[in-house]
Amino acid sequence: MIELQGITKIYKMGSQTLEALRGVSLKIGKGEFISIMGPSGSGKSTLMNIVGCLDTPTGGRYFLDGKNVAGLTFDQLAAVRNRKIGFVFQNFNLLPYSTAWENIELPMLFDGKNHRKRKERVTELLQAVGLYDWREHRPSELSGGQQQRIALARSLANDPPILLADEPTGNLDSKSGQEIMDILMRLWKEGRTIVMVTHNDEIAAKSQRVIRLFDGQVVPERTA
Amino acid sequence: MFGTLVRNLVRDLVRQPMRTLLTLSGVVWGTFSVVLLITFGDSVSKAQMKQFHGMGQGIVLVFPSQTTLPWQGFVKGKPVRVTPEMVEAIPDKVPGLDLISPEFIGSRLISYGRQQFRNTVRGINPPFELMRNTIAAEGRFINPQDMESRKRVCMIGDVLASDLFGSDKPVGRTILIDNVPFLVVGVMRPKKQNSNYNGQRDERCAFIPWTTFGSLYGTKYVSNFIFRPQDPNQTKAVTEGVKRHLAKLIGFDPADPDALAVWDTMEFEKQISVFFLAFTLFLGLIGSFTLLVGGVGVASIMRVVVDERTREIGVKLAVGARRRTILWQFFGESIMIMLFGGAIGFGLSAAVIRAVHALPQKGFTEFIGSPTLNPLVIAATVLILLTIGVIAGMIPAKSAASTDPIEALKK
Numbered sequence: 093m094i095e096l097q098g099i100t101k102i103y104k105m106g107s108q109t110l111e112a113l114r115g116v117s118l119k120i121g122k123g124e125f126i127s128i129m130g131p132s133g134s135g136k137s138t139l140m141n142i143v144g145c146l147d148t149p150t151g152g153r154y155f156l157d158g159k160n161v162a163g164l165t166f167d168q169l170a171a172v173r174n175r176k177i178g179f180v181f182q183n184f185n186l187l188p189y190s191t192a193w194e195n196i197e198l199p200m201l202f203d204g205k206n207h208r209k210r211k212e213r214v215t216e217l218l219q220a221v222g223l224y225d226w227r228e229h230r231p232s233e234l235s236g237g238q239q240q241r242i243a244l245a246r247s248l249a250n251d252p253p254i255l256l257a258d259e260p261t262g263n264l265d266s267k268s269g270q271e272i273m274d275i276l277m278r279l280w281k282e283g284r285t286i287v288m289v290t291h292n293d294e295i296a297a298k299s300q301r302v303i304r305l306f307d308g309q310v311v312p313e314r315t316a
Numbered sequence: 317m318f319g320t321l322v323r324n325l326v327r328d329l330v331r332q333p334m335r336t337l338l339t340l341s342g343v344v345w346g347t348f349s350v351v352l353l354i355t356f357g358d359s360v361s362k363a364q365m366k367q368f369h370g371m372g373q374g375i376v377l378v379f380p381s382q383t384t385l386p387w388q389g390f391v392k393g394k395p396v397r398v399t400p401e402m403v404e405a406i407p408d409k410v411p412g413l414d415l416i417s418p419e420f421i422g423s424r425l426i427s428y429g430r431q432q433f434r435n436t437v438r439g440i441n442p443p444f445e446l447m448r449n450t451i452a453a454e455g456r457f458i459n460p461q462d463m464e465s466r467k468r469v470c471m472i473g474d475v476l477a478s479d480l481f482g483s484d485k486p487v488g489r490t491i492l493i494d495n496v497p498f499l500v501v502g503v504m505r506p507k508k509q510n511s512n513y514n515g516q517r518d519e520r521c522a523f524i525p526w527t528t529f530g531s532l533y534g535t536k537y538v539s540n541f542i543f544r545p546q547d548p549n550q551t552k553a554v555t556e557g558v559k560r561h562l563a564k565l566i567g568f569d570p571a572d573p574d575a576l577a578v579w580d581t582m583e584f585e586k587q588i589s590v591f592f593l594a595f596t597l598f599l600g601l602i603g604s605f606t607l608l609v610g611g612v613g614v615a616s617i618m619r620v621v622v623d624e625r626t627r628e629i630g631v632k633l634a635v636g637a638r639r640r641t642i643l644w645q646f647f648g649e650s651i652m653i654m655l656f657g658g659a660i661g662f663g664l665s666a667a668v669i670r671a672v673h674a675l676p677q678k679g680f681t682e683f684i685g686s687p688t689l690n691p692l693v694i695a696a697t698v699l700i701l702l703t704i705g706v707i708a709g710m711i712p713a714k715s716a717a718s719t720d721p722i723e724a725l726k727k
Contacts, residue, residue: 146634146721167638174636185631187724189331190324199635201320246635 093254093285094143101138102170112138114308115152120287122253125280127296128289130305136289139305143287144177145169146255150184157253157270174231178247182259184239186231187296192218192242193227199249217245223274237268244275255279261295280295317591325649328621339617340657346607346704347661350697352668353603357522357596357686361386363508363685366594368426368585370509374548376555378512379540379577387569396566396575400526403541404441410557412550416543420529421514426522428480428491435476436515437493437522439529445545450518455487455502458525462501466527471502475519484556493522496532508682514539604700610657611708618650618712622719628723629716643717650709658701665689 101113112135120126130136141147142154145161148169154162161172173179186195196217200210218224219243223234231239240260247255257276261269273295282284290296304311329336380396387394400418407413420439425432444450445457451605452471462469470493477486477500509517529535545554555578563570622629629642669687 116377141722144634167640170633170636170638173634179634181725185627187628188629189327194320197320198632202632202636202638202641250636 093122093157094118094287095122095155096143097153097155099139099142099149099154100303101142101147102150103244112308113142113149116234116305116308117152118303118310120285122285123280123283124301125277125286125299126288127299127302128287128305129291129296129302130311134305135308136305137184140256140258140287140289144179145172151162158256170202174199175250176254178249178252178254178255180240180243180247180255180257180260182262184231184243184301186239186243186246188231191230192223192234195242196246196249197229198246203250205250213249217248221245237271238263240264240268240272240277244272248279249278252284254285254287257286259289259291261290261292321645321648323386324645325652328649329652333715335617336653339613339653340611340660342610343607343654343657344610344661344664346603346610347658347697347701349606350600350603350700351662351665351689351693353599354596354693354696355665355669355689356684357592358690358693359601359685359687360683361589361592361596363683364510365585365589366685367508367510368581368588370449370507372542372544372581373509374551375447375542375544375581376551377511377540377542377579378555378558379579380538381577382576384570384574385444385566385569385572387572388567390567394568396562396568397537398541398562398566399536399539400441400530400538402562402565405540406543406558406561409556409561412545412547412554412557414544414546415447416541417441417444417447418526418538418541420446420526420535421429421539422529422533422535423515424494424522426480426491426493427478428489431480433476433520434481435520435522437470437524437529438515439524439526439535440620441526444523444542448518449505449507449541450523451505452502453505454485455500457502458523463525463527466525466531467531468496468498468528469501470498470522470524470525471504471520472500472523473504473517473519474506476522477503479520491522498522498524499568510579548582553578555580600696600700604704605703611654611704614650614653614705615708615711618646618709619715621649622646622712622716625716626719626724627727628719629719630727633719633721639717643713644720645713646716647709647713650712651705654701654705654708658698658705662689662694662697 096118099113099116101112102114103110116139126137128136138147142149149162150237152162153160156172156176161169164172177183187198193214196214197210200213215224216225221240221244223241226234227240231242234242260272264272274287277298288299298301369469380398381394382391383392383394393454403416403418403508406416417440422437424437425433426435440458441463442458442460453474456469457471458469470491472486480486480491481489486503489500490497490546491500502669504518506519517519543558545551559576564578568575632642666689669689672684
């Protein structure tokens with residue numbers, strides 16, 4: 093499903109260069125549940141951005157579903173992000189002035205789905221995360237856990253095979269965090285590939301495999 | 317998709333009502349200026365052209381002067397003398413003439429009862445009426461029988477008529493011109509006239525047959541004559557023909573530029589229409605600058621908006637928005653402000669134009685004429701509005717679309 097070969101990412105800041113990733117290679121199979129761990133500055137976020145097609149690597153090859161996406165243009169990558177990848181962020185990243193419904197609808201608008209399809213799917217997703225009655229509320233009127241459930245529902249709007257979660261429970265109390273993890277586990281069992289960045293060993297323990305990053309390189313694997 | 321886009325646009329604009337209003341006001345004022353300046357420029361031009369036509373349309377005035385070149389033994393400075401008979405014989409010799417009239421001009425004491433004025437008296441022939449637009453509103457103009465019998469009849473200008481007679485009917489009454497009785501046969505239809513030559517404007521003149529003028533006052537030579545060519549495009553050639561003919565007849569160098577002073581109103585009209593076009597364009601340009609300031613307002617506010625919504629842009633890009641989609645969102649917002657402001661500006665100017673129409677046509681409003689929102693003005697304004705809107709919208713929209721999603725999500 094996801095295969096990285098010798099991915100490097102070098103940031104240039106004036107005369108200084110910063111090597112965020114120094115040749116990362118890894119394979120994530122379809123239906124796997126992977127955790128990525130590592131201290132801050134180890135390159136976790138950069139790696140997630142590249143896997144999520146938000147950023148392009150400086151070197152190396154990235155096969156997504158067997159297709160090399162390293163050379164695609166920004167708008168081509170946008171289509172990949174839209175259909176193949178769902179994002180869940182630590183700070184939810186919901187649009188503050190849009191309702192729960194509109195937030196979930198967003199990826200489908202960019203995919204050009206018609207009104208009827210969107211309505212069906214949003215209803216279905218709202219019911220799945222148990223927030224149908226909150227559909228007309230704005231993010232500021234929802235609790236953190238509710239916001240993250242909306243964000244999760246949004247990430248699933250176009251039914252992507254891959255879910256990328258960047259510390260999805262980082263801003264939540266333990267009960268809400270648990271709810272989110274339950275949903276993620278359920279999605280994994282339904283066959284979705286899940287890649288999650290976390291600092292929390294307890295949460296990482298729920299995944300099948302932990303990839304540890306240090307100083308821009310993968311620390312030799314061990315199964316969790 | 318489109319419905320959602322519009323709904324979101326409206327929500328974004330309504331969210332900051334004060335800011336939207338202020339931004340809008342710049343565009344409203346700009347549009348208002350453009351529309352009014354162009355409309356009024358256009359209207360003033362038309363009013364002036366119309367008043368210029370009040371003196372006559374497509375006519376050539378010829379004023380005999382004196383020679384400035386020696387000719388066949390005569391030194392320069394010889395007066396050029398033209399009689400009315402010579403003038404009326406010109407069409408026999410020069411082809412292409414439609415109408416021609418000699419003109420004697422004098423200042424005479426005109427009285428009726430206790431009213432007495434020193435006004436201009438013009439001695440002319442019947443074709444003068446059509447050429448100089450001195451159409452009778454009541455009664456008639458001078459006719460061939462008047463000419464033939466040297467009748468003491470006159471047609472008087474509308475202002476002179478009311479000066480002499482007040483509200484009484486002038487036609488059929490007798491007035492005195494230098495104590496000689498004249499029968500009033502007609503009163504001129506009021507007209508707007510902004511150009512003139514020797515003497516008062518037609519509204520204050522008395523028109524009598526030149527034959528009568530000549531015999532009463534002993535005048536032999538015309539003050540000027542007027543002709544109208546059949547084909548307006550042949551004006552130059554016909555004028556040359558008249559010059560050559562008279563040069564031969566009277567004896568002066570046909571190449572003498574000043575022996576006959578010529579006022580070709582067609583040529584003059586071309587010049588003033590070019591002037592008024594430039595005048596209107598200049599006003600439009602000033603208006604456009606005002607609108608440009610409004611556009612700059614929109615652009616700078618949109619920059620702020622883009623800045624504030626960097627995170628929103630980041631989220632949208634992350635969930636699969638293409639750069640083009642973001643571009644259109646912000647571009648659409650700018651264009652919407654421009655169009656909405658433009659519509660209000662149009663409305664306001666339409667109201668002002670209506671108000672001007674409601675004013676009585678006197679003095680200033682007479683000068684302005686009647687401004688109308690004609691399709692050309694609308695098209696020009698919309699074009700200016702769109703051009704500025706596109707530029708003002710594109711700059712912030714481009715910067716929004718080039719947002720780096722990773723940086724944006726960190727904010």
